[in-house]
Amino acid sequence: MDNEDAPDCADATHERPDEPWVMAREYEIGGLHWFSNASREMARALHPLLAQVTREELGEGPPPPDEGTALPAEASSLYRPMEVQHVWTVSIEDVVDFNVDQFLTDLHALSDSMGAQMVRGMLEHISAVTEEYGNTVDATGRDFADAFADSLERMDISFDADDRPNVTIVMHPDQVEKLRENPPTPEQEARIDAILARRREEWIASRRRRDLP
Structure with missing residues (x-):
């Protein structure tokens, strides 16, 4: 029995795709690769000191220790994990509207934040190692x-x-x-x-x- 006040179910059904939309794994991998490279290069551009540091990629490495876990006594002081974190809040409206400007603004904030944390962590690591090996000079009050x-x-x-x-x-x-x-x-x-x-x-x-x- 038809009802004139009921929504047009036939039209709504017709607008739905016959199959669920899925993203190919290749697209996901490509997107993550682009995002990683873009954020890394932007961080190096925003922080020149970071750009001067050469990078070596390891195929395999030791698993990261749990937060607060002390490193083994035999671990070299030249290797220390560095914790870097950033909170990125995404608006559903920006996703639906495909707001590229907001995405690039958030990407810039991420790159700047992570770059600053990496530079700070790098300098703290250098200070700790030089202190350990006695390779420091006290410049307090000196020219x-x-x-x-x-x-x-x-x-x-x-x-x-x-x-x-x-x-x-x-x-x-x-x-x-x-x-x-x-x-x-x-x-x-x-x-x-x-x-x-x-x-x-x-x-x-x-x-x-x-x-x-």
């Missing part, structure tokens, strides 16, 4: 140039094809401004140059020894 010269005496330094030292200095912006206002004296510059010249000769000599049969 930066003098502390920097002392650090050049202690650290391992390599040189590029143009004999320039492969040394990266990471500073707080306030410290950079202080350095501009108080540049090294000629005597301090001469000491730094002399140390680098000596370390360059030591590095060249060590490479010659490795080339011997």
Whole structure:
């Protein structure tokens, strides 16, 4: 028995697809691959220090330890897991409307957040390792140039094809401004140059020894 107030069921049924919509596994893999590469490269673009770090991909690695679990005593301090997290909230309306601008905005926020956490974790790891091996210089209350010269005496330094030292200095912006206002004296510059010249000769000599049969 027909009812004029009832919805047009025939039309509604006609609009439904005959088969359920599914996403091919290849599309899912491709999408994840693009998302991973895009977020990683954007993080490196937003954080230049991160971009200077070379990457090595492992086919297999140790399983990540549970949160709060201490590492085994025999574990090298050069390997430490780094926890990075970010909360991404997706609006159903943005998905339905295919809001690409909002997606790219969220992707930018994700990349910036993860990049900042990785840089912070990397610097904390370097600090922990140098403290463990006693390869630190206390610069409290000292002139930066003098502390920097002392650090050049202690650290391992390599040189590029143009004999320039492969040394990266990471500073707080306030410290950079202080350095501009108080540049090294000629005597301090001469000491730094002399140390680098000596370390360059030591590095060249060590490479010659490795080339011997």
